[in-house]
Amino acid sequence: QVQLVQSGAEVKKPGASVKVSCKVSGYTFTNYDINWVRQTTGQGLEWMGWVTPNNGDTGYAPKFQGRVTMTRNTSTSTAYMELFTLTSEDTAVYYCARRSGSFWYDPWGQGTLVIVSS
Amino acid sequence: SYELTQPPSVPVALGQTARITCGGNNIGDKNVHWYQQKPGQAPVLIIYRDSDRPSGIPERFSGSNSGNTATLTISRAQAGDEADYYCQVWDSRAVVFGGGTKLTVL
Numbered sequence: 001q002v003q004l005v006q007s008g009a010e011v012k013k014p015g016a017s018v019k020v021s022c023k024v025s026g027y028t029f030t031n032y033d034i035n036w037v038r039q040t041t042g043q044g045l046e047w048m049g050w051v052t053p054n055n056g057d058t059g060y061a062p063k064f065q066g067r068v069t070m071t072r073n074t075s076t077s078t079a080y081m082e083l084f085t086l087t088s089e090d091t092a093v094y095y096c097a098r099r100s101g102s103f104w105y106d107p108w109g110q111g112t113l114v115i116v117s118s
Numbered sequence: 119s120y121e122l123t124q125p126p127s128v129p130v131a132l133g134q135t136a137r138i139t140c141g142g143n144n145i146g147d148k149n150v151h152w153y154q155q156k157p158g159q160a161p162v163l164i165i166y167r168d169s170d171r172p173s174g175i176p177e178r179f180s181g182s183n184s185g186n187t188a189t190l191t192i193s194r195a196q197a198g199d200e201a202d203y204y205c206q207v208w209d210s211r212a213v214v215f216g217g218g219t220k221l222t223v224l
Contacts, residue, residue, distance in 0.1 A: 035213070045153075045161065045204055047213035061212060095160055103208035104151040106163035106172060 002026040004034075004096050004109035011115045012086050019082040020112045022096030029077035030054040033099040036070060036081045038092040039111075046092075050099065051079055086116045120209040122216035129222045130195045138219045140188040140205030148207045150188040152181060155202045155218075164203075165190060195223050 007021040022034060036048040049060035051070035058070045064083070072079045079096055094112045097105035123141040130136035140150060150168050153161035163172050165181040168188065178193045192199055200223045205216040 037213075037215075044218045045206075045215040047215065059211065097161075100166075102149040102167065103213055104149075104163060104166040104206070105153075105161070106166070108160040108162070111160050 002098070002107055004098060004107060006094075006096060006109040006112045009113040009115070011117065014087055014116055014118055016086050016116075017082060017084040018086060018090075018114050019080055020094050020096075020114070022079045022081070022109050024077050024079070024098070027098075029072075030074060034070075034072070034079040035097050035099050035105060036068075037095045037097060037105070037108075039095070040089075040092040048081065048094075053079065083114075086114075088116050090114065091116045119212065120207070120214050122205055122207065122214055124203075124205060124216040124219045126217070127220045127222060129224055130192070131224050132197065133194055136192040136195050136199075136221055138190040138192075138203050138221065140190070140216050141186055142188075142207065142214075143186060145186055145188050145207065146184045148183075148209065150181065150183045151206045152179075152190045153204045153206065154199075155204065156200075161204065192221070195221075197223050199223055 003025045005023050010018050030053045033050045033052050035050040038046050051058050053072045069082045096109040152165035154164045155161040164175050164179050168183040169181040180191045182189050202218045204218045
């Protein structure tokens with residue numbers, strides 16, 4: 001079955017960067033965009049952007065433009081999201097999700113908790 | 119930027135029908151998708167393109183979209199339906215989520 005498996009939890013210092021991975025299985029990696037969405041504690045969902053595995057094209061939400069990079073490795077069917085210059089406000093669970101059709105997401109990865117603390 | 123408005127909470131009696139709204143300017147012109155999220159879990163797609171159900175989602179879940187309001191309807195509510203529900207659209211090259219609605223089954 002289709003699965004997206006993310007890397008484990010991270011604890012980072014303010015000013016550092018974090019790189020989260022999302023390894024897919026059960027379908028052809030290059031056929032679907034991978035999007036990243038985060039969720040701060042007790043809050044709603046916030047879209048960050050996407051990467052197109054077929055050609056590496058990316059699109060980022062304005063809030064994260066210049067502070068995030070989304071990449072992929074087609075040989076390992078893995079997508080990556082790297083967020084720079086972390087602050088405590090970046091403490092959140094980060095999800096990858098496969099995009100279908102008119103931008104709906106199914107399925108999602110299990111989430112990766114990133115804690116930013118001094 | 120486009121905004122989606124959901125009520126923070128919706129109560130429903132066990133076995134009754136719950137309706138969760140998602141308001142947005144001319145949202146009827148957009149494709150609306152809905153997700154269910156239980157505590158400690160990732161969101162799960164339950165409705166896409168306004169009213170389509172992915173395989174494995176019970177028929178008790180249905181959706182509609184017209185004018186300025188999209189609605190998720192949950193019939194014969196069960197205790198296991200207690201969760202947060204989020205609506206979502208694509209607008210002007212950006213993905214927008216509603217703020218989420220906590221469904222409480224009484």
